[in-house]
Amino acid sequence: MPSSYTTRNRLNKQATGEATNTWGTVLNSGGLDLIDFAADGITTISSAGATTLTTANGTTDQARARILNITATTAATVTIPALEKLYLVRNAASNADHIITNGSSSVTIYAGEIVPLITNGTTVWRFALRNVEGAKLTNLGAPTTDTDAATKKYVDDTAFSSSTTLPGQTGNAGKFVTTNGTTASWADAIPPLVVKTTTYTAVARDRLLADTTGGAFTITLPASPASGDEVFIADGGVTPSSAGWGGNNLTIGRNGSTIGGLAENLTCRTRGAAIRLTYLSGTWKVTG
Secondary structure, three states, X not given: OOOEEOOXXXXXXXXXXXXXXXXXXXXXXXXXXXXXXXHHOEEEEOXXXXXXXXXXXXXXXXXXXXXXXXXXXXXXXXXXXXXXXXXXXXXXOOOOOEEEEOOOOEEEEOOOOEEEEEEEOOOEEEOOOOOOOOOOOOOOOOOOOOOOOOOHHHHHHHXXXXXXXXXXXXXXXXXXXXXXXXXXXXXXXXXXXXXXXXXXXOOOOOEEEEOOOOOOEEEEOOOOOOOOOEEEEEEOOEEOOEEHHHOOOEEEEOOOOOEOOEOOOEEXXXXXXXXXXEEEOOEEEEOO
């Protein structure tokens, strides 16, 4: 009776009475050596495109290896036997994804991954190391280094808290975060127009309606302005019966800075006028 072979790894099964006085040769080369390779052997696939792993009964082949080391630098498709098997698959490429298939089912091994892969002969499954397939990391401790993972709660509690870098979200719908380089705060996307009827010190991004109907007054520009700071001021008191700034002038105080390069306040006398001042190149400039 001749030898037969195991289904999955194609090992030599000696028939009763076979290879008298030479049984060790068959056992070693057709069995033990192949078992050793099936447990920890490596098959390297260096070619891009399609590769079908070789299979052979009782002798060395590619498909018997435990580890498939795909070194192709562009996309490769590797066909494994339609048999039960556990593989470890390494994609050595830095920017190419490879496919493992048994002819009826396939999986992707993404660039740089080392992935355990199981097949029952019909379907191929991979352990999801890149795409966690809906699974979640839980019970993570507070991160302490740049490479530590963080939970959603940790990020929410830390990023959006009034005691940390970003301010709290409550009551700030539709606004955006702005910073002066030291602290962050919320700001309206378009600041509202605010009526002023008496002396006031402006802040950057103010949009003011200065109503001088009750008498002339001064709006003072921000102290220590930063480049790009703007203040918008419009005549808020002009009506058919009121001359607005044409009757009672508005004074814009320079607050230690220059306006148009001059160390002088600006007097607004035009009825119904509007003015936008932008701090650029060390002085307030009329930009609108």
